[in-house]
Amino acid sequence: MLRNARGRYVSGSRLAAGLCLTRAAIHKQVVRLREWGYDITGTNRKGYRLENSPQALDTDRFRAASLGRPICHFPSLGSTQDELKERALAGAPQGTLVLADEQTSGRGRMGRRWLSPRGGLWFSLLLRPAIPPAQVPALALVAALDWAMVLRRATGLPACVKWPNDVWIDNRKVAGILTEMSSEMDRVHWVVLGVGVNINNPSPRGMTPPAASLREMTGKPFYRQALLEDWLKRFAGSLRRYQRDGFSAFRRDCEECLSMKGRTVVCETAQGTVAGRVEGIDGEGRLLLRTAAGLRRFGEGAIRLKKGDERA
Numbered sequence: 640m641l642r643n644a645r646g647r648y649v650s651g652s653r654l655a656a657g658l659c660l661t662r663a664a665i666h667k668q669v670v671r672l673r674e675w676g677y678d679i680t681g682t683n684r685k686g687y688r689l690e691n692s693p694q695a696l697d698t699d700r701f702r703a704a705s706l707g708r709p710i711c712h713f714p715s716l717g718s719t720q721d722e723l724k725e726r727a728l729a730g731a732p733q734g735t736l737v738l739a740d741e742q743t744s745g746r747g748r749m750g751r752r753w754l755s756p757r758g759g760l761w762f763s764l765l766l767r768p769a770i771p772p773a774q775v776p777a778l779a780l781v782a783a784l785d786w787a788m789v790l791r792r793a794t795g796l797p798a799c800v801k802w803p804n805d806v807w808i809d810n811r812k813v814a815g816i817l818t819e820m821s822s823e824m825d826r827v828h829w830v831v832l833g834v835g836v837n838i839n840n841p842s843p844r845g846m847t848p849p850a851a852s853l854r855e856m857t858g859k860p861f862y863r864q865a866l867l868e869d870w871l872k873r874f875a876g877s878l879r880r881y882q883r884d885g886f887s888a889f890r891r892d893c894e895e896c897l898s899m900k901g902r903t904v905v906c907e908t909a910q911g912t913v914a915g916r917v918e919g920i921d922g923e924g925r926l927l928l929r930t931a932a933g934l935r936r937f938g939e940g941a942i943r944l945k946k947g948d949e950r951a
Contacts, residue, residue, distance in 0.1 A: 641689035650686035758840030777924025779804035811851035887922035908940035
């Protein structure tokens with residue numbers, strides 16, 4: 640009702656009558672909405688007015704714009720990944736989205752803890768793509784590329800992709816992608832694509848690599864829902880293109896947006912560590928590393944700058 644008033648005041652008595660509540664109950668709900676991030680002004684003899692909601696997700700409007708996408712929004716949740724994996728096993732359709740204002744047990748790749756306080760954007764998206772299992776890991780790169788483009792447009796900052804699944808700005812991590820799947824040898828049952836973006840939340844301290852939020856980097860808040868809607872529209876097109884043409888259709892854009900290209904890094908894999916210069920990414924999303932033994936390709940792992948090449 641406040642949103643539909645388009646910046647005008649709505650009296651407490653009108654809200655109470657429209658929602659079949661007492662005015663005292665309306666006041667309690669307004670207090671709760673403020674705690675969730677809605678900026679609501681209250682004035683005697685005028686009522687309430689919605690000023691802004693940079694921290695809050697308007698799920699009613701979001702559902703209206705989602706073209707039927709099932710959306711599950713939680714003020715607090717252990718992990719959007721775990722919640723959506725259960726729904727995937729129960730037969731939830733492609734496009735199901737689980738969002739949380741905060742996660743208490745968020746995680747990244749290799750089980751690393753992912754701090755997810757209020758103000759950030761934490762969600763998981765269910766996919767049932769028509770691709771072989773070997774092509775699933777590179778989906779994280781495509782998702783990261785789309786986020787880099789969205790954040791460049793929103794902030795004017797040089798967001799870039801850090802192989803294999805992060806988005807960085809000025810050598811600081813602002814977003815991470817996690818993919819988990821259920822598959823057979825030649826068929827994918829489902830993929831749960833988890834995304835965490837530091838937007839209006841305080842940056843986690845003591846992290847390696849260092850993290851940063853958009854608000855801290857720019858000095859202004861961002862409307863989380865607008866960023867999410869922009870990314871979902873972009874990724875919907877990217878997913879169709881990926882299923883048709885594979886990662887090779889994204890290789891050039893990804894390489895142009897690739898952090899650490901030309902830098903000497905250490906690649907940590909399950910088989911050990913390898914040092915080399917980042918040459919780029921191949922048509923399957925694998926890292927191309929020029930090592931002492933020649934050019935090598937890595938489909939998994941994590942990279943960090945080699946000591947002595949940490950220049951800004």
